[in-house]
Structure formats: structure tokens, C-alpha cells
Amino acid sequence: EGKLRVAQQFGITYLLLNVAQDQKLIEKHGQKQGVPVSVEWVQLSGGNAVNDALLSGSIDVAGAGVGPLLTIWDRTAGRQNVKGVASLGNYPYYLVSTNPDVKTIADFSDKDRIALPAVTVSVQARFLQMAAAKRWGTGEYARLDRYTQTLPHPDAAAAVVAGRTEINGHFATPPFQEQELAGNPKAHIVLNSYDVLGGPSSGTVLYATEKYVKENPKTTRAFIDALAEAADIATKNPELAADAYLRVTKAKIDRAFLVKILKNPQFQYKVAPTNTYGLAQFLFQAGAIKKQPATWRDYFFDHPALASGS
Amino acid sequence: MNVLPFQVVPNAPLLRAQGVTIEYPAAQGVVQATHDVSFDVWRGDRFVLLGPSGCGKSTLLKAVGGFIAPRAGSLQLDGRDITGPGRDRIVVFQEFDQLAPWKTVRQNVMFPLLAGKMPKREAEARALYWIGKVGLSRFLDAYPHTLSGGMKARVAIARALAMQPEILLMDEPFAALDALTRRRMHEELQALWEEVRFTMLFVTHSIEEALVVGNRILLLSPHPGRVRAELNSHQFGLHSAGGAEFQATAGRIHDLLFGGGDVADEPARAVQS
Amino acid sequence: MNVLPFQVVPNAPLLRAQGVTIEYPAAQGVVQATHDVSFDVWRGDRFVLLGPSGCGKSTLLKAVGGFIAPRAGSLQLDGRDITGPGRDRIVVFQEFDQLAPWKTVRQNVMFPLLAGKMPKREAEARALYWIGKVGLSRFLDAYPHTLSGGMKARVAIARALAMQPEILLMDEPFAALDALTRRRMHEELQALWEEVRFTMLFVTHSIEEALVVGNRILLLSPHPGRVRAELNSHQFGLHSAGGAEFQATAGRIHDLLFGGGDVADEPARAVQS
Amino acid sequence: MSAVLRNEPPVRPEYVLPLLPAPADAAPRPYPLALRLWRSGWPRKLVLLAVLAIVWELAARWAGNDLLLPGFVQTARALGDGVVSGELPRYVGVSLWTLLQGYAAGVVGAFVLTTLAMSTRIGRDVLETLTAMLNPLPAIALLPLALLWFGLGQGSLVFVLMHSVLWPLALATYAGFRAVPETLRMAGRNYGLGPLAIVTQILVPAALPAILSGLKIGWAFAWRTLIAAELVFGTTSGKGGLGWYIYQSRNELFTDRVFAGLAAVIAIGLLFEHLVFQSVERLTIRRWGMQR
Amino acid sequence: MSAVLRNEPPVRPEYVLPLLPAPADAAPRPYPLALRLWRSGWPRKLVLLAVLAIVWELAARWAGNDLLLPGFVQTARALGDGVVSGELPRYVGVSLWTLLQGYAAGVVGAFVLTTLAMSTRIGRDVLETLTAMLNPLPAIALLPLALLWFGLGQGSLVFVLMHSVLWPLALATYAGFRAVPETLRMAGRNYGLGPLAIVTQILVPAALPAILSGLKIGWAFAWRTLIAAELVFGTTSGKGGLGWYIYQSRNELFTDRVFAGLAAVIAIGLLFEHLVFQSVERLTIRRWGMQR
Numbered sequence A: 001e002g003k004l005r006v007a008q009q010f011g012i013t014y015l016l017l018n019v020a021q022d023q024k025l026i027e028k029h030g031q032k033q034g035v036p037v038s039v040e041w042v043q044l045s046g047g048n049a050v051n052d053a054l055l056s057g058s059i060d061v062a063g064a065g066v067g068p069l070l071t072i073w074d075r076t077a078g079r080q081n082v083k084g085v086a087s088l089g090n091y092p093y094y095l096v097s098t099n100p101d102v103k104t105i106a107d108f109s110d111k112d113r114i115a116l117p118a119v120t121v122s123v124q125a126r127f128l129q130m131a132a133a134k135r136w137g138t139g140e141y142a143r144l145d146r147y148t149q150t151l152p153h154p155d156a157a158a159a160v161v162a163g164r165t166e167i168n169g170h171f172a173t174p175p176f177q178e179q180e181l182a183g184n185p186k187a188h189i190v191l192n193s194y195d196v197l198g199g200p201s202s203g204t205v206l207y208a209t210e211k212y213v214k215e216n217p218k219t220t221r222a223f224i225d226a227l228a229e230a231a232d233i234a235t236k237n238p239e240l241a242a243d244a245y246l247r248v249t250k251a252k253i254d255r256a257f258l259v260k261i262l263k264n265p266q267f268q269y270k271v272a273p274t275n276t277y278g279l280a281q282f283l284f285q286a287g288a289i290k291k292q293p294a295t296w297r298d299y300f301f302d303h304p305a306l307a308s309g310s
Numbered sequence B, C: 001m002n003v004l005p006f007q008v009v010p011n012a013p014l015l016r017a018q019g020v021t022i023e024y025p026a027a028q029g030v031v032q033a034t035h036d037v038s039f040d041v042w043r044g045d046r047f048v049l050l051g052p053s054g055c056g057k058s059t060l061l062k063a064v065g066g067f068i069a070p071r072a073g074s075l076q077l078d079g080r081d082i083t084g085p086g087r088d089r090i091v092v093f094q095e096f097d098q099l100a101p102w103k104t105v106r107q108n109v110m111f112p113l114l115a116g117k118m119p120k121r122e123a124e125a126r127a128l129y130w131i132g133k134v135g136l137s138r139f140l141d142a143y144p145h146t147l148s149g150g151m152k153a154r155v156a157i158a159r160a161l162a163m164q165p166e167i168l169l170m171d172e173p174f175a176a177l178d179a180l181t182r183r184r185m186h187e188e189l190q191a192l193w194e195e196v197r198f199t200m201l202f203v204t205h206s207i208e209e210a211l212v213v214g215n216r217i218l219l220l221s222p223h224p225g226r227v228r229a230e231l232n233s234h235q236f237g238l239h240s241a242g243g244a245e246f247q248a249t250a251g252r253i254h255d256l257l258f259g260g261g262d263v264a265d266e267p268a269r270a271v272q273s
Numbered sequence D, E: 001m002s003a004v005l006r007n008e009p010p011v012r013p014e015y016v017l018p019l020l021p022a023p024a025d026a027a028p029r030p031y032p033l034a035l036r037l038w039r040s041g042w043p044r045k046l047v048l049l050a051v052l053a054i055v056w057e058l059a060a061r062w063a064g065n066d067l068l069l070p071g072f073v074q075t076a077r078a079l080g081d082g083v084v085s086g087e088l089p090r091y092v093g094v095s096l097w098t099l100l101q102g103y104a105a106g107v108v109g110a111f112v113l114t115t116l117a118m119s120t121r122i123g124r125d126v127l128e129t130l131t132a133m134l135n136p137l138p139a140i141a142l143l144p145l146a147l148l149w150f151g152l153g154q155g156s157l158v159f160v161l162m163h164s165v166l167w168p169l170a171l172a173t174y175a176g177f178r179a180v181p182e183t184l185r186m187a188g189r190n191y192g193l194g195p196l197a198i199v200t201q202i203l204v205p206a207a208l209p210a211i212l213s214g215l216k217i218g219w220a221f222a223w224r225t226l227i228a229a230e231l232v233f234g235t236t237s238g239k240g241g242l243g244w245y246i247y248q249s250r251n252e253l254f255t256d257r258v259f260a261g262l263a264a265v266i267a268i269g270l271l272f273e274h275l276v277f278q279s280v281e282r283l284t285i286r287r288w289g290m291q292r
């Protein structure tokens, strides 16, 4: 009890953690629960490093995409029993293209190269597959895979903004997608992840081992409460959240631009997971996970703040 | 530095080679370097190995040094088999690259002394003395790569002599030296021997040098080296070079080596000197 | 292989060294290897450089070979300055490591022939001939590291002779050879010279060898090498070694080199041979 | 020295022996089979590998965390599955082909650079400066360049591989060249070899020990880079290599497959070391007496 | 051969010269300052660096794509800003300290391994097998082990750095040791040096050219690994190094800062090459005539 090591990755999707850190919300809610909490913030890059750190006990709570959560939940069932602790909000992922001929995903051809953080396995790749499955039928889910290309977000964004390379599409994440749309007049949205999933959906989540949650119920609770308050702040006061983000990450991004992104009406700051079950089912159908979750609660720990999840 | 300091057995040879056959592995087969070589070296001997090029002199010397194990036969020092190299048998190799290129002349000579735990000052004094004796005082702090061939050879000689070993194994140490320098080396060697009475095994290809330097000479046949004869030369000293007996013995050795019996692998032309 | 085949000027020397001073840079200062050395070598000469160890013989030879540029003075071949090495001047170096370790004896001897675009068969035939002449026919396919010191030297000699160069530069080529092998080498050299009439610059530290092999001898003083004398020895041949005139000349050279004037850097002991 | 030594050695009678006929050089007598096998190194190394495998298995059991560190048995099973299904060999094939291209490019580049460095002073400056500058750069630094010049896929991968082979090999080769004995170099110049011939016919064989160690290092780093780079870019879906296999398995937390992929790398490394490098060593520098 | 040559050389008169006094060896006459400077290499290399910078700038302008490839000027500005703000030096300090620890660990490990390999046959098998097996492994293979043993942070980084230095250095050193001339080795054994003394007093200096090239390669790969590993092992509360700086700048699409970070790596590489490695070379192997 009282000790919490949180790993986060880079990006705006971890905004709630930044706000909680900046405003010392976890310490505050720990006090409320009667445990003094000392938090250690670790920055890692990549879901794999986060998973390894979690499994080796180097960190207690990990932040990553919904995809990795489902995978690790599937693989640790009966062992560490990793499950979700909270969501970090709903953010739309855009598939951006600079090819004027591409209006929908049906227009992709051999002339197009869609950059993904990792082909076939990243959450963006899964969304693309879901879109394909929706359009052409479940059996055709891999139809667009051959236009995809592994490339880290920053390099893909640079390529899309600058043109001049074969990369003319990118299934991105905030803030890269906004930068692309702002930086290249030809860039336009071809696909929105909300459309694929039929509404707003959680992108990034936090997860932990069963052991930690069981042994540290109060700390966990304080943590989730703190995140809920952070979500509140971000919703009501995006400027404050932007400042917190800038202070914590020491990022050099332009503040006005950041505030504009954060005010995107499609962004929803909340800790309850939203619309994750669809992805889970798809992953099961695609064979990426072996266990079929009956409901989203299978892969999230119980907590009152998550009650409204889906 | 003594081997068995109090067990000196003056009635037995110090070094005893019995039926020594040494072979090198090679791609096509083994190359026999020496075949069934036996000889005894007594304490205080200046024992010369003499024979044509490629007859296995260096090989024998390295075997005594403990670097090569004979394929057959035994090599015994003071009654015990030679199993490896040791500080009691200091070797001057035939090759020029026996000096450490990263040490100056002075450091090269001091190196084995220091390795034997001699105090630094004493080692330095001794090194200076012997470097002077070989005429390289001006090149104390020169690195080997800046020395001429003969100068490198002299450093190696100084290094060995400075050790004052009980047994000195020298492989054509004076081959690269001019007449005067070589003569000076002979004198130094003689003087040191008078003083310390070390035992020496000396390889040379010069009959005159063998007679001057040695007291006993082992003649080896051409490849593979077999014993041809063992002769005395204690009667000749530094100053006998011109004498008639000296010339006669030199001639005899020449004939033994090159005149009769087996010949070198190429038909030798008649020797007419 | 001829230098200027049709412009032979028999009235001028082939190689002309004028006031050659060669220095090596060293940490403490420059080391003068030779100082103001002048000599002329005529076509067909067997010109010997003779001098004590470290007097700059190898250095001079390397300068003629084109590997070292003199600090002062000029080195001219057929009237033109020597600017670099070339196939017209084949060098036998003093060091044992002049053989390519990755080539067998045969390949080592063939190497420079092939480098000169000689057809392979001819090169091979020539190599075999010369390897036979130096008595290594049994070791045709041996790698240098399996040869004795003298055998390595003989391979280098065979390689140079097989080239039949117009100018042969040899640095103590026979130092590691026994009396008989050395004599055989002298004979081969003589025979080849009779046939081809090449020009030879020959470094040795043996007065006898200088008299036997050379027709003209340049005596150099101890370090740094300066010209002491230039003497004729064309009157001596392979068979003169024992004669009285030979002995007298040898004695005279000995005195010139070591007897008077400047002495070596260590006070030389009286020479009493 | 004890006084006894002051005694003159005894004067012994002389003797002359009739010269025995020279024995013919024999063919090497073979050692007993068991000893020969042991000395050849294979059995010793197999024992060593077995010991390593056991240590690994024990360490894994002790850690008890097979998502992080699967044991030898589990990995072997995954490897077996991968090989049987033909999946792993296909990935290995793709990777190996890319690797060989990048390796060859690096070797050629190193050869050109060091040849220039040995022939001209400016070449030398270029080599020294470029290696010191570019060698420490990670592959990500080259990514933008690679994208601009080669686009996606094979070309970029080969470029990055070349970067990882070129510099260490050039460094090792250059050091080897500069340590070649002066006499050998002079002999080569004496025979009228031009700068290129000096390099190919004198420097390369004389520096072969250094070059071979550079080649080994380059080989290893090419693998490291390939595994890392296949993840970062150059994978169009479905056509990935071993790095992709490892990455994908890792993403899906099939750690045993990750280790199976790495085991494949190790196996290829051992094979190459023994079949290629050690054979080359035996046929060249060991045979030439340039290496013990 | 033309018939003229058949003529005997003319018989010339003999002569004997009085012996001139030996001139005293002079101190080296200094070359003119300009020539000396030029020969020292610095100005040549500076010119070279300037040329490289210009080429870079031109390439960048031609590409006209400063998100992918910022030019020299832009990078220099970003570098200047980073240095002035004190941000970059801090990152460099953190990275350098980690790097030196990992490098030292790798050097010690390589020394131990090669010493064992030179003393015992089993040590030799171990070295040959381990390098062939582990050298090609990318750092991710070590990640689980590192995390299990050292957790996140410094310890793991040092471990991974050691992995990247140890094997290439061991390979280069081992090759160097084995190429030491037999005579030198025999001389050492003759003087009664034990196995360890043989290594430290004979093999190490005699193999120094190879060891130095191994150290250079190890140094470069330590940097590469550090930049890559700092991302994976992350930072705790803002204590990141240069790798983290580069990663973060990259994520924010400040490509000029990415290149500024890389330029810092290059600058450190050049500094080390010239201040450390080349000085060591000048004071040792070049002075000893073991390298041209």
C-alpha cells in the first residue's frame, strides 16, 4: 500500500495522467483514503516495453492501448491475471491520406501506402481490419493489409506532412493526425475510428496485475479517483490541462494548437471504458486472442467509477 | 637462480638428450626436424650445435628451452624431464622479433630482470652495464624498430647476458654482426663465462665461431638432423683462429659436415676452398 | 627489363650517389644514418657495402631501392633521380619477414614474376629452377612459417634471382647460411652474373665475403656511416680465399674499418686476431 | 653460484658416427578417434551448449515467469513448431537474403574506403573522420535519409545494414592494414604493384586476422540491426522477416516464439561461425601460421 | 640484354679518405608552421568537416523537406539553443555517465574472457561459442533478463551497454592475441611469466592495434545502443539522457532537435576519437613502430 509506479508512453492520450501528476491528485486522494501515496512516474516507449516492465514487476500500473490490454489479459489469464484499471478517455484515430483520389477505404490502390505503427498487430491496424470486415465481410478483413507499412508515428507524420515519399496515408493518433491535417493542405480524413466502432471508444487504458490491485485496494482506489478528477478538470478546463501537459512533459508544442486539439468535441475525458467490447470480439474472431470475453467486465477490475463502461 | 643449488652432482651431465626425435605436423605429412639425437652437456660446457641450414638446430634449442616436446626420446635437465620453459634456461632466439617493440632498449633488457623480482635500481644498473658492453649506450632509449638488424641482435644478447642465467641457449646470436662487433661479443661472452661459469648451448653455422666459442661441438647431418660427430674444441680460444691446428680441425669439421656420407638434398658441388 | 635499352652510355656510371645524407626522425632528435656518402656503381659492378653494425648499410640500400629519400645529396640511376621503388632494382631485405606468409615457397618465388605479367608456366618453370638452385626442392609447397631461418633467407634469394633483374640489391642475404650453403650461393650468384651481367649492390659484414663476391668495395665508418675508402677486389674470385694476397687485403680492410681513425661508440678493445 | 660450478667440465672423448640413412617423412599418424573428435572441438562445444541450455532452463524455472523468460524446453518446442509449420524457415530466408545484401554492400564499402585510405592522405582523413562521426549514429538517424533515398522496403533495410557493417569493418581493416610489416609492403612496392594491387595482394592477406575479426563483428551487428530495423520499417505486411516474426510474437506476448526467433538467430550465428568463419580461418591464417 | 653490357665495368683507382668527424645528431628541424599545422591533420579535417557540412546543407535544401532532413544551419541553430539553455549538456552528461559505466563493464568483461581464452582450452571454447551466440542478439533479447535482474533504469542500461561492448571487443582482442608472433610469446614464457602476466605484459601490448580498433568499435556501438535503449528503459521523472531527448523531439516532430541530438553524438565521437583514441595511438603503437 502506498507505493505506485506508473508507466506511460508519449502522447496526448496520456493527458489525464499528466494532469493527475501536475496537480498531485493521486497524493490528494490517497490522503482521503488514509494512505500516503508516493508515486513514481516512468516514461517508456512502446507497448512491449511497458508489458515487460509490468510483468517483471518493475512497474505497478501500465498505460497502453486497448489492443495490448486485451492481448495481455488473454495471455496472463490464470497467471498474473492482468486487467484494466481505468480508461484514459476517448480519442478518435484518423486515417489521413494525401491522395485526393482516396475518399473512402475502397479507393485505396497500389499507389497508396498507409503507415501504421505496426502492421496487422497495432490497434490502428485492427481498426482498419474491422473497417474492411464491415465493408467487404468478415472473411475479407485483411484486404487492405497489403497497402500498409510499418512506420513509427513521428516518421510517418513527417512523411505525410512533407510529401515526397511513398507514404501518403497514415492511421495516426493525436496529436500527429492534427499536425498532419494542419501541415499539409492535401491531407484529409478517410476514416475515423469512431465510425468503425460505431461511436466514441476508448483508445488508451491503464492496467495492472491482480496481485497489485488486491494488495493495494486503497491506493488503486485513490488512483482511479484521481484520474476521475483529472478527467473532470480536462473537460471543464482544457487550458489548465494543456498547461499541465506542457509542464509535465516539457513538450515544446505550441500551446494554442494544443488547446485547440484538446477542445476537439470528439475528445471525451472519462475513466470508464467506452465501446471496447467490439474490438475484443473482433480480435477473438481474427484469432488474435484465444479467450472470448463475455463482457467488457472480464478484462477490467471492478470499480464504481467504471460502472458506466462498455 | 640455481637449479637445485645444493644437490650438484658433478659426475653427471647437466643436460642429457637421449634419442631425441622432433617432428612438426604439416599438411602433407610430418616433417622430421631431428632424428634420434643424443648428447650430454656438462656443467660449464660451452656446447656448440653445428650443422647445415635446416638441420634442426633451432628446433633442438627450442626443445631444450622447453617450448617444443620431442616426439620420441627424452630431454633431462639435472635428472628431471624438461616440461616447459623456465628462467633457468634463457634463450636468445634467431628471429629479430624477439624484442618487445613497445619497450626501449633499456626496458627490453630490464624486462626479464624485473620479471624475476629484481629491485628496479639493480635491474637498471645491470641493464646499463650490458647495453654498454654490446656498444649501444647511445641507443638506450631507442625503440627496437629504429635499430638496425645487428643492433637488435645485440640488444637480445645483452638481455640474455644481463640475466646471468645458469644455462644460456643462443641461436646464431652473432649472425647479423660484423667481424669486429662479433669478436667483441666473443670476448664478452668469454669474460662472463670466466666469471659466472654458466653452461651454454650455442647454435652457429660458422665452423670458426664454433671452434672459438665452444669447448665441445656436436655436428649434425643435413635435414633431418642426426648426430654426425661430437668433437672437442676446448683447446682453441679467442686467439687461436690463425693457427695450423685450428685450420686443420676446421677442415676436418668441414669434411665431416659436407664432405662425405649423406649429402644435402641437392647434389652438392665439389667444395674447393 | 632494361632501363633505357638503347641509350647505354658506357662511359658514365649506372648508379651515382653524391653526398647522400640520410636521417631518421626520432623522439629526441634526428638520427643520422649516413653522412655525405658518395660512390659510383658501374654497369656490371658487384659493388659491396661493408661496414660495422648500425653504420647505415641497409639504409643506403633502401635509399637506392627507392624506399627512403635522402635528406641531402642525390641518388641517380642512369642520370635520372631515383624517386621510388621499381622492378629494375630488386631488393633482398635483411629481415626474415619479407616472404609473404600466405604463399608457399613456390608461390613466393613466382609472385614477382607474375606481377610482371610473365606467363604462368614460364614463371613456374623459372621458380622451380631457382628453388632447386637454393636447395629447397623438397619444400616447394611449404609455407614460410614452417621453414628455418636459413631456409627463409634462401627463398628470398631465389625469388630475387629468378627475377634476373638488371640491378640486384642484397642486404646480408647469406648471413643466416652455413658455410657450405653460403658457398653454393656464391657460386650460383657468380654463374648468374656471368650469364646475365647484372649490376649488384651487396651489403655484407664479412670481409671475406666482400672480397669473394665483389669487384669493388665501399668501406663505411661506424655510425653515422661515412665513406672510409673504396677498394678493388675484382682480382679475387671464388677460389682465392686462402691466398696470401687475399689475406693481406682482408687484413688491410680490417685495419681500415676497425683499426684507426674514429672508433666505434664504445672504446674498441685491441683486435688481436 | 656455488663453488662446485667452478670446476671445468670434464674432457670427454671425441666420436664420429656413421651417418644413418634419413628416415622418410611419415604421413601424420592419426590420433585415436575419440581423442581426435575431442580435440576437433565439436564435442567440447556441444557439451558447453548443453550446459548453457541447462543453466537457461534452471534460470527460467527459478524466475517462474514464462511470459518474460521462457525456459529452454518451451523455447525448443516453439522453435520446433515454427520449423515444422515452415513459418520460421520462410522468415529466416527473407531475413538472410536481406542480410546478405546489406552485408555485401558493407563489405564493398569498407573495402573501397580503406583502399582509398591506404592510397591517399585525403582518403585517410575521410575514413578517420567518417568512422568517428557516423559509427556512433543509431539507425534511426538514417531513417529519414533512407526514406528519402530508397523509399520503403528492401532498399532502406539494406542501407541501414550497410551502415552497421561498413564502419566497424572499415575500422578493423584499416587497423590491420596499418599494422602490416613495413618489409612486406616494401617488397610489394619493389615488384611494381600499383596501389590497388598492394591492397589486394599484400595488405589484405597480411591483415587477414584483423579483417576476419571485423567481418565477424560486422556479421553480428548486421543481425542485431536487422532484427531491430525490420520492426521499425521496411515491413510491408506479409513479407516480413525474422525481426518481424519476433516483433509480432512479442506484441502478442508469445514470448516463447520470441525466444524461438532469437534461438534461430543464435543457431545461424553458430552455424556461420563454424562453417564459414572457422573454415576460412583454418584454410587461411591458421594454415599460414599467422594465427595460433 | 644488349651486348654493350657484356663489357666488364672499368677498373677504377682505389682511394682512402681521412675520416671526417662524426656530425652530432641534430634536434629535429621544425617544419614551417603552416606545413606543420597542415600535416598535423587538424586543418585538413576541419576542411573536410566543412565540406561535409556544406554537402549536408545542400542535400537538405535540395530535398526541401525540413521535417525529414533539416539542413546544417538549422541543426546548428537548434544545437546552439540546446547548449545555451543548458538542456543538451545535461542530457549529454546523463548519457555519458551511463555510457562510461557500461563501457567499463564491457572492457573488463572482455579482458576476463580473453584472458581465460588464452590460458585454458575451455576458456577458448567458451569465448568462441559465447561470442558466436550472443553477439548477434539484439538488445531486446536481453530486455527480460535485464528487467528481472536490474529492474528499470541505470542498471539495465549498463547491462545492455555491456552486451554491446563486450563481444566485439572480445572478438577483436582475441584475434589480436592470437596473431602475436610466437617468438615474443616464447620470450615471455622464458622469463617465467605466469598466464596472467603473459597476457598483460606480452599479449596486450603486442595486440594493441587490434585492441584499440575493438575499443573504437565498442565505443561506437555503445552509443548506438544507448540511444536506442534509453527509449526502451525509459526515464524516471525527467532524468533522461540524450536518447530520450532525441526520442521526445522526434515525437514532437522537431526534427532539427533530433539532428541536434545526433550532432551532439557526432561531436562527442569526434572529440573522443581525436583526444583519446588518437592520442593513445600516438603515444603507443605509432611510437613503437607497430603502426604506420
Ligand SMILES: Nc1ncnc2c1ncn2[C@@H]1O[C@H](COP(=O)(O)OP(=O)(O)OP(=O)(O)O)[C@@H](O)[C@H]1O
Pocket: B024, B025, B026, B031, B032, B033, B051, B052, B053, B054, B055, B056, B057, B058, B059, B060, B094, B205, B223, C145, C146, C147, C148, C149, C150, C151, C176
Ligand atoms: N614451425 C614449423 N613447422 C613445420 N616445420 C618446421 C617448423 N619449424 C621448422 N620446421 C622444419 O624443421 C626443420 C629444421 O628447422 P630448424 O629451424 O630447426 O633449422 P635450423 O637448423 O635452425 O636451420 P637454420 O640454420 O637455417 O636456422 C626444417 O626442415 C624446417 O622446415
Ligand SMILES: Nc1ncnc2c1ncn2[C@@H]1O[C@H](COP(=O)(O)OP(=O)(O)OP(=O)(O)O)[C@@H](O)[C@H]1O
Pocket: B145, B146, B147, B148, B149, B150, B151, B176, C024, C025, C026, C031, C032, C033, C052, C053, C054, C055, C056, C057, C058, C059, C060, C094, C205, C223
Ligand atoms: N626506422 C628507423 N628509425 C630511426 N632510426 C633508424 C631506423 N632504421 C635504422 N635507424 C638507425 O639508422 C642507423 C643505420 O641503420 P641501418 O639499418 O642502415 O644499419 P646497418 O648498417 O644495416 O646495420 P646492420 O649491419 O646492423 O644491419 C642505425 O643507427 C639505426 O639506429
Ligand SMILES: [Mg+2]
Pocket: B057, B058, B059, B094, B171, C148, C149, C150
Ligand atoms: Mg635456425
Ligand SMILES: [Mg+2]
Pocket: B148, B149, B150, C057, C058, C059, C094, C171
Ligand atoms: Mg642492416
